[in-house]
Amino acid sequence: MADAGMLRFHVPEPEVRPGGTPDFSNVTIAAAGSVPRPDIDVDPRTIRDMAFSIIRVLNRDGEAVGPWAGLLSSEELLEGLRHMMTLRTFDARMQMAQRQGKTSFYMQHLGEEAVSCAFRKALEPGDMNFPTYRQAGLLIADGYPMVTMMNQIYSNEADPLKGRQLPIMYSSKEHGFFSISGNLATQYIQAVGWAMASAISNDSKIAAAWIGDGSTAESDFHSALVFASTYKAPVVLNVVNNQWAISTFQGIARGGSGTFAARGLGFGIPSLRVDGNDYLAVHAVAKWAAERARKNLGPTLVEYVTYRAGAHSSSDDPSAYRPKTESDAWPLGDPIVRLKNHLIGLGVWSDERHAQAEAEILDTVIAAQKEAESHGTLHAGGKPSTRDMFEGLYAEMPPHLRRQRQQAGV
Amino acid sequence: MPRRTMIEAIRDAMDVSMGRDEKVVVFGEDVGFFGGVFRCTQGLQAKYGKTRCFDAPINESGIVGSAIGMAAYGLKPCVEIQFADYMYPAYDQLTQEAARLRYRSNGDFTCPIVVRMPTGGGIFGGQTHSQSPEALFTHVSGLKTVVPSNPHDAKGLLIAAIEDPDPVIFLEPKRLYNGPFDGHHDRPVTPWSKHELGEVADGHYTVPLGKAAIRRAGSDVTVLAYGTMVYVAQAAAEETGIDAEIIDLRTLLPLDLDAIVASVKKTGRCVIVHEATLTSGFGAELSALVQENCFYHLEAPVARVAGWDTPYPHAQEWDYFPGPARVSRALIETMEA
Numbered sequence: 001m002a003d004a005g006m007l008r009f010h011v012p013e014p015e016v017r018p019g020g021t022p023d024f025s026n027v028t029i030a031a032a033g034s035v036p037r038p039d040i041d042v043d044p045r046t047i048r049d050m051a052f053s054i055i056r057v058l059n060r061d062g063e064a065v066g067p068w069a070g071l072l073s074s075e076e077l078l079e080g081l082r083h084m085m086t087l088r089t090f091d092a093r094m095q096m097a098q099r100q101g102k103t104s105f106y107m108q109h110l111g112e113e114a115v116s117c118a119f120r121k122a123l124e125p126g127d128m129n130f131p132t133y134r135q136a137g138l139l140i141a142d143g144y145p146m147v148t149m150m151n152q153i154y155s156n157e158a159d160p161l162k163g164r165q166l167p168i169m170y171s172s173k174e175h176g177f178f179s180i181s182g183n184l185a186t187q188y189i190q191a192v193g194w195a196m197a198s199a200i201s202n203d204s205k206i207a208a209a210w211i212g213d214g215s216t217a218e219s220d221f222h223s224a225l226v227f228a229s230t231y232k233a234p235v236v237l238n239v240v241n242n243q244w245a246i247s248t249f250q251g252i253a254r255g256g257s258g259t260f261a262a263r264g265l266g267f268g269i270p271s272l273r274v275d276g277n278d279y280l281a282v283h284a285v286a287k288w289a290a291e292r293a294r295k296n297l298g299p300t301l302v303e304y305v306t307y308r309a310g311a312h313s314s315s316d317d318p319s320a321y322r323p324k325t326e327s328d329a330w331p332l333g334d335p336i337v338r339l340k341n342h343l344i345g346l347g348v349w350s351d352e353r354h355a356q357a358e359a360e361i362l363d364t365v366i367a368a369q370k371e372a373e374s375h376g377t378l379h380a381g382g383k384p385s386t387r388d389m390f391e392g393l394y395a396e397m398p399p400h401l402r403r404q405r406q407q408a409g410v
Numbered sequence: 411m412p413r414r415t416m417i418e419a420i421r422d423a424m425d426v427s428m429g430r431d432e433k434v435v436v437f438g439e440d441v442g443f444f445g446g447v448f449r450c451t452q453g454l455q456a457k458y459g460k461t462r463c464f465d466a467p468i469n470e471s472g473i474v475g476s477a478i479g480m481a482a483y484g485l486k487p488c489v490e491i492q493f494a495d496y497m498y499p500a501y502d503q504l505t506q507e508a509a510r511l512r513y514r515s516n517g518d519f520t521c522p523i524v525v526r527m528p529t530g531g532g533i534f535g536g537q538t539h540s541q542s543p544e545a546l547f548t549h550v551s552g553l554k555t556v557v558p559s560n561p562h563d564a565k566g567l568l569i570a571a572i573e574d575p576d577p578v579i580f581l582e583p584k585r586l587y588n589g590p591f592d593g594h595h596d597r598p599v600t601p602w603s604k605h606e607l608g609e610v611a612d613g614h615y616t617v618p619l620g621k622a623a624i625r626r627a628g629s630d631v632t633v634l635a636y637g638t639m640v641y642v643a644q645a646a647a648e649e650t651g652i653d654a655e656i657i658d659l660r661t662l663l664p665l666d667l668d669a670i671v672a673s674v675k676k677t678g679r680c681v682i683v684h685e686a687t688l689t690s691g692f693g694a695e696l697s698a699l700v701q702e703n704c705f706y707h708l709e710a711p712v713a714r715v716a717g718w719d720t721p722y723p724h725a726q727e728w729d730y731f732p733g734p735a736r737v738s739r740a741l742i743e744t745m746e747a
Contacts, residue, residue, distance in 0.1 A: 194479035395520070
C-alpha cells in the first residue's frame with residue numbers, strides 16, 4: 001500500500017500520441033477459429049469469457065476457419081465484397097464533394113465497412129436498425145439507391161428529408177433504417193422499445209441497436225441494457241468499437257471494464273466480441289444474435305472490434321491526436337483486403353477482377369453523383385423550399401406556425 | 411351522468427382508449443400491478459393483461475425512449491412519469507427525439523406518444539414533487555402541451571391526446587385529483603362528486619386540443635389561467651367582486667389565441683396566473699401575445715401572478731403558492747390602473 005493517505009486522480013491515456021510509434025501489442029487477439037460457437041440457447045453465465053475474446057473466421061492466410069465459418073456462399077461473399085467496395089468509393093466521392101463545397105459535412109466509414117455491410121445480410125425484411133452516423137453499409141447492402149443518399153447529403157430539391165437534416169442522417173423505414181438523430185445514444189433505448197413493441201404485438205420482427213464505443217458512456221446506453229434485459233427484448237445490441245471517439249481514445253469511455261462487451265455481463269445479457277474487420281465473422285455473429293432474438297431468447301450484446309482509419313468527420317483532423325501511421329499498424333487489417341484475399345484463395349476472385357470491379361463501381365458511383373447533382377447541391381441549383389421548413393413538424397400545422405409561415409412570406 | 415374524480419376520469423380515458431385500440435399500451439413506474447402512486451392506472455393490468463399495462467424500471471429516459479421506439483413500430487404508448495419533477499432525465503428524448511422525429515424524417519417515422527405527469531404543488535411535496543415545468547415543453551417545437559383542470563376535460567383531453575398523431579405532454583395538476591382546490595388550504599376541498607365538472611360521461615368522447623373554455627364570463631378583466639389556478643382565480647373574482655372573465659386555456663400548445671384576443675379586446679384588461687416560476691414562464695408568452703394582439707384595447711398593463719423565482723419550498727408552501735390573496739391583489743391593481 002504505497003502512498004497511503006494521499007489520493008491520486010487517475011486519467012487514462014492512450015499508449016501512443018502523435019510523434020510516437022504505434023503500438024497495439026496490448027491488444028490481445030484470439031487466433032481465427034479458436035473461439036467456440038455455442039448453441040443459441042446457451043446459458044449466458046457459461047459464456048462470460050466470450051466478452052473478453054475476439055471471434056474471428058479469416059486467418060492470416062485468408063482462410064475461413066473454425067466453428068463460425070461456412071455460412072456464406074462464394075456468391076454471397078462476392079456480393080459482400082462489392083457492397084464494401086461500393087461504400088468505400090461512395091465515401092471517397094462524397095468526402096471529395098464536401099471538400100468541393102457541395103455539402104457542409106460528411107462522415108466516412110474507412111476501415112469499418114464490414115460491420116454494417118455484413119450485419120445487414122443477417123437480418124430479414126421488416127427488421128429495424130437504429131443506426132448511428134457510421135452504418136450507411138446497412139443501406140448500401142440493402143439496395144437503397146445511392147442517388148437518394150446523395151440527394152440527402154446535398155440537401156437538394158430531391159432530398160427525401162426536404163433539407164431539414166444534416167448530411168448522412170438518412171431515414172428509410174422501407175429499408176429498415178430508422179431516422180438518424182445526430183444525438184448520441186438516444187436511438188439505443190428506442191431500438192429496445194421497438195423490439196418490445198414487436199414482442200407485444202406477437203410479431204416476428206427484431207430490432208438492431210447501434211452505438212459507438214464513446215457513446216456507451218451515455219446513460220441511454222444503460223437505459224437500453226436495463227430495458228432489454230428486463231423485458232428480454234428481441235434486439236441485437238451492437239457496439240462498434242473503432243478505438244476513437246473523435247479525439248478521445250476508447251479507454252475514457254471503457255474505464256476499468258476491460259472491454260465494451262463486458263458491459264452486458266452485469267445485465268445477464270450474452271455478450272460477444274467479434275473481429276469487426278472480418279466480414280465472415282461479423283455476419284456469423286450477427287446471424288447468431290438475430291436468431292436468438294427471433295427465438296424469444298432475448299438480447300445479445302455484440303462488440304465489433306475495428307479501427308476508424310479515417311477522420312471522425314469532415315471537420316476532424318486525427319493527426320492532432322494519434323500517430324499518422326497508427327491505422328497501418330492496426331493488427332486486424334483492412335476488411336476489403338481481407339475478404340478479397342479470401343476470395344482469391346477460394347479461386348473465385350483475382351487482382352484483375354478486383355481492379356475491374358473497382359473501375360465499374362467508380363463509374364456507377366460517379367453516374368449516381370451526376371444524377372444527384374442535376375437536382376442541386378447545398379449551395380447551388382435546386383433546393384428544398386422555405387415552405388418545406390414550416391411543414392411536417394406536426395401532422396396538422398398549428399395556428400402559430402401558420403402565422404409564422406405567413407410572416408416569412410411563404 | 412356519473413361523477414368521477416380526476417383520477418377516475420384519467421383512468422377511464424385510458425380504459426376506453428385501450429378497449430378501442432389494442433395499439434394503446436400503458437407503462438411507467440409502479441403503473442402495472444399496483445396501478446400508479448396516484449392510482450391512475452389501477453385495474454388496467456388486470457383488465458388488459460401485462461403486455462398492455464406494465465411496470466417500468468426507474469428510468470425516465472428509458473420509459474420515454476422505449477415509448478418512442480414503440481411508436482415508431484406502430485403502437486400508441488401512453489406512459490406515466492411519476493412526478494413532473496422526474497421528467498428531466500427524459501428531457502433529451504422528449505425534446506430532441508419525440509418532438510422532431512416526424513420533421514427530421516419527413517414523416518417516414520412518427521411519434522404518437524402521450525407522456526402523462528402529475529404537476530404542481532399544494533401537497534407538501536417540496537422541491538422535487540411540486541414543479542410546473544410546462545414552459546419547458548411549450549418552448550420545444552414539435553410537442554403539444556395539455557393541462558386539464560377538471561375530470562370532464564381530463565378524460566376528453568386525454569383520449570384526444572392518445573388519438574393525436576403527434577407527441578403530447580399531459581400535465582395533471584395533482585392538487586386537483588380529488589377536488590377543485592381554490593388555494594384556500596385551510597378549508598376543506600369540495601369533492602368532484604359535488605361539482606358539475608365532475609360529471610364524466612361513460613364511453614368515448616374527446617375534448618379537442620387547442621380549444622380554451624370560458625369558466626366564468628365577465629366584463630371587467632380577462633384572467634388567463636390553467637390547471638389549479640382556474641379555481642384560485644374563481645375564488646379571487648368572488649372575493650373581490652370583480653367581474654372577471656376567466657379563461658381556462660386547457661391546451662398551452664396549440665394555444666387558443668382567438669379566445670384570448672376576443673376576451674381581452676372585450677375587457678381591456680388582462681391578468682395571467684400560473685403556479686410555475688415567473689421568469690420565462692408561460693405567462694411571459696401569454697403577456698407578449700396579448701400585447702402584440704390587443705395593445706390598442708388595453709387600459710392597464712398586463713399583470714402576471716406566478717410562483718416566486720425560487721425552488722418550491724417545503725415549509726413555506728403557502729407563502730410560495732400564488733393563492734387567492736395574491737390573485738385578488740392583482741385583479742384590484744389591474745382594475746385601478
